[in-house]
Amino acid sequence: MLQCVADMNLSDTCGKVGVPRQLVIKRDSSSIPDAVTKAGLILPLVAKPLVADGSAKSHELSLAYDEYSLQKLEPPLVLQEFVNHGGVLFKVYIVGEAIKVVRRFSLPDVTKRELSKNAGVFRFPRVSCAAASADDADLDPSVAELPPRPLLERLGKELRRRLGLRLFNLDIIREHGRRDHFYVIDINYFPGKVRENAWVRTYIYGLPVKPRAKPIQEKIGIISKLLETLKNRNVEKGWQQMVFQNR
Template sequence: MSVRRVGFCLSEKKRRRMNLDAFAAFCAGHGVEVVEIDLTRPLVHQGPFDIIVHKLSDVIVEAERDSQSQRVLADFQSYVSAHPATVLLDPLPAMTRLLDRFASYRIMSRLHDSLRDWCICSPPYLEIHSDSDLPSIQQALMTQGLSFPLICKTRVAHGSLSHEMSLIFGADGLADVRPPCVLQSFVSHGAVLHKVFVVGDQHFCVKRPSLKNFPSGPCDRKTIFFNSHQVSKPESNSHLTALDEQKPGLPPPSSEAVAALVRELRARLGMALFGVDVIVDVHTHTLTAIDINIFPGYEGVPQFFSSLLSHIQSVLDRQASAGPRGANPPESMQAAGGLSGGLSPAEVDL
């Protein structure tokens, strides 16, 4: 059997966090060659590739304003289009969509209808555009049923600024909003976050610390600014995660409900490598999805290497059994849309 070549296109930070060298050694023991792709060089001189695994978030976001990143992205897309036999994991349009919280929150807002039997939902949210003024924000909050406290997140779901968030407790705090961003009703969840990591048809649920409970309803408390990495990483130790009073722990998410959520998101996203952050409402015990993440870090998933290799092999096996592809590349390999103009609901659904 010929050696399969897997190209990896990752930022240096992602490469280190994933420990790509160790993964390459693991793959080599299973007849798979891992090749690191250098975007500063033509891909045609680095291939051929049976599959390309990538996280081009940096390039996609920077291409909005940087001509060099635009050229890099265009060259990458041209290579993939010219080599339809090369599988792209994951599709660029799907990844681009999740870099926009307006788009990913629209996806989550539809979960309740399709997963009603599992009592899965997402909190009400509001898109705040650059031209939004305070009176219109207050009116929209009432119209769309959001309640204080609110959590505020940047629109772009990538980069260090995307982890800078705030908790807003009343109308006066809305002056701290910096568009474009998303306001989402905060749901008390016992300071426990469940990160669901998806690798193809497998998924893993890892428990993490999270924000403590806050009373429902508006108050005059000052806005709290925080970095999500400081409250939800395994080693996090923040006063924001310490419960004011100890209560019996919440039941963990139902494994069947989590599996149903993953199936639904895989179908809607058309992706294999992603994560979804879920919490359990302290009042209703409802499983609540609050964020979707592109190719996350998979910290706490000991089976990640074997799961990723297994998925890569299964994708290539299916491709081989299906025979050669036609000359036209599939939709997943077409050019990705931009972030700047926003996405319509029609662009969000698959």
């Protein structure tokens, strides 16, 4: 789906949107270094599994610092050039013509010195799925500024037309040091945990956003329901004693 963004070549007075250069590897990890060299990709590279089964592995990312370590990756996967972006990404939820943008913490920038000193493959959970919000963080304005609304509206409209979708989300980053240059690094045609996202939940389903109960409140609620169930079985007293003895 990222190819749709690349084909658009979207650029106007509000900014430019592109896709990091990438390469699909379907098999044979030993051939990855040569394939990367032929494609002209520049290290470090982000590796994303092509598996989309909702498992923990499907949400795992790897960052490869050197050519030799590429052989340690497990195909099928997508290799994508890592773009420094100030450690912040923007999750853009699109429902029809409505757009909602939230900030999320992401991977920190990689300096040339770090690239020369580090080697190996570093694995971590997919950052776009992380719950750590950056909306209220004290960030450099050049990093925290949201992408221009007109640019997102144009991008969303074009993707709806090309993909035939009305519900999807984008992971967008701003290239560090270039205020108006953005990259789409991922597209999800059905946003994960859609019912758990307050905005999408309210917009689509018209459901109220229920605050998450505190753990102790949950425990009290469970105990109360159990006591109510046992009330007519003449064991309430024994159950209460067991509960309080184990507090």
